[in-house]
Amino acid sequence: MRTTKEALVEAAAELLWERGYAATSPAMIQKRSRAGQGSMYHHFSGKADLALTAIRHSARQLSTAVEAVLAGGGSAVERIGAYLDMERSPLAGCRVGRLVQDPDVVADDHLRAPVAEFFAWSRQRIAEVLEEGVRSGELRQDTDPAAMAYLVVAAVQGGYVLARAQQDEQAFRRATEAAKAAVARLRA
Template sequence: MTKKEALTRAAAELLWERGYTGTSPAKVLERAQAGQGSMYHHFSGKAELALAAMARMSEELRTRAETALGGEGGAVDRVNAFLDLERDPLAGCRMGRLTQDYDIVTDERLRAPLAEFFGWLDERLTAVLADGVRTGELRPATDPAATASLVMAAVQGGYVLARAQQRPAAFDRTVEGLRQVLADLRTHSGEN
């Protein structure tokens, strides 16, 4: 692994754990086991390093989500596969947690990767659900875009509840409720 990759990985881990405000260049250097000048050799500053780290996190999350959403089965099966992805509810969503960081949401450049990632996920879920409506698996009155927003809101909200209560079961309960909603959207011909 190159020093640039080590710095990016360390920054991604720290952003997830501490947020942008709590991630200092010194902590990144320490975690990456890099020398004082390494960061500024590869990045112009903290913001550029954070952007590289967010791009890395986004790509990893997209790959995982696409594996589930692009898999076998009907729309509900694929969304359920997305819900089944291994997660640490107490750690929260790598990208979702950053939306709570004042320095990120007030900086258009730093906020852009978050908007882009969640925009992609929204479009991808909407496409899967629209396919379910098109094939007759889901009720014709199902609004794929609204349902995609519900899926994302439930997952992010499940993280918030689990972290607030320090109980992973709160996330699991939220996901189970979402599964019931999705099952109720199935037509009789779309049921397994």
């Protein structure tokens, strides 16, 4: 059973994903979480404190899912492919990536920090998988793991943007398939 604090964090995370920071009110969070009036202020100093906790929660959930795929078995190309094929909701956008489209999040160093940390970790983790591929001889020696990690992350985030702009989930899939093909071309 979820605690009231957990319910508030999960409700805030969902609303931030759906509506953004400015368009999410404490009353909406209270209603979505089914928490009593004043519960938010019992557990958090205010909306920004709850939002920061919710952003960290979303980043932690996504990091856990990404790590499970990247740490799985298989070659480097297979693991990057599995990351690109992860179950996602392209028309809803990335739970973490959408937050940097919110001017209030971008303008606040505290709110932006867990988003930046998530993307730095993601790029580093993908680069590590690619480095393993280079060391094992699976990938060409001239492979630039850091640059390819940027490409892979950009394909996913750009895929979300294209899918949402075109209201077409296949736009997302085309972006990730192109990234998979680029990684496969690195094979030795």
